[in-house]
Amino acid sequence: MTARASRHSPDSKSDILTAAIEVIRRSGAQSFTIDAVAEESGFSKGGVLYNFPTKDALIAGMVGFLGGQFETDVLAARAANLGSKSPTLSGMIDVTERWLETKRDVAQAILATTVDRPELTEPFLRVKRRFKAAIAEETGDFGKAMAIWSSLEGLHFSVAHCVSILEDHERAAVLSELRNHLEQD
Numbered sequence: 001m002t003a004r005a006s007r008h009s010p011d012s013k014s015d016i017l018t019a020a021i022e023v024i025r026r027s028g029a030q031s032f033t034i035d036a037v038a039e040e041s042g043f044s045k046g047g048v049l050y051n052f053p054t055k056d057a058l059i060a061g062m063v064g065f066l067g068g069q070f071e072t073d074v075l076a077a078r079a080a081n082l083g084s085k086s087p088t089l090s091g092m093i094d095v096t097e098r099w100l101e102t103k104r105d106v107a108q109a110i111l112a113t114t115v116d117r118p119e120l121t122e123p124f125l126r127v128k129r130r131f132k133a134a135i136a137e138e139t140g141d142f143g144k145a146m147a148i149w150s151s152l153e154g155l156h157f158s159v160a161h162c163v164s165i166l167e168d169h170e171r172a173a174v175l176s177e178l179r180n181h182l183e184q185d
Contacts, residue, residue: 012043012047012051013051013052013061014065015041015042015043016037016041016043016047016048016051016052016058016061017058017061017062017065018041018065019037019040019041019042019043020032020037020040020041020058020061020062021062021065021066021106022040023036023037023040024062024105024106024109024110024113025105025106025109028108028109028112029108029109029112029113030112032055032109032113033055034048034049034055034058037058056117056120059110059113059114059117059120060120060122060123062110063110063114063120063121063122063123063124064123064124066103066106066110066124067123067124067126067127068127070095070099070124070127071127071130071131073091073095073098073099074088074091074092074095074131075091076091077090077091077092077094077095078090078091079091080094081094084182084183085138085139085182085183086135086138086139086145086182087138088131088134088135088138089131089135089138089139089145089148089149089182090179090182092131092149092152093148093152093175093178093179093182096152096155096156096175097172097175099156100155100156100159100160100171104159104160107156107160107161108160108161108162111160111161132149135149144181144182145182148178148181148182151174151178152175152178155171155174155175159171
């Protein structure tokens, strides 16, 4: 029998959220239960429920956790793209490319767990609103930037949800083209 983690440890919420994401990644939304998360995390069911009193709270926490990871990744990529006409949008292009390779299964499962509860995606939407405001400040052509972002969102959605007709090399070419359009006058 393994010892259960303390439900009061400073990292307990992030440990539980990391375990929840792993449950979804490995087994899909249909296997996403408090019991499965407790087993994966090493916490008792009570420990999980102490930190996330309902399954909806756990899902919202997961979405917020992923939103925080996305924001951190985009801000790091933004710093590497300060010479761009929109460093934030350039960072989003870079990060989306990586996330399509590493987090597609998580995106699929999150969609399945939030399809009937769209309000649970609010934590991620707050991140996107902050990016929208940053892009609006950075660019002189907001319409063009939003068209590029919309293309990026469509690409992400189609790949993440297995409805893309693009091969990997074609997807890379599209992302490159989006970068080129961003920098054109």
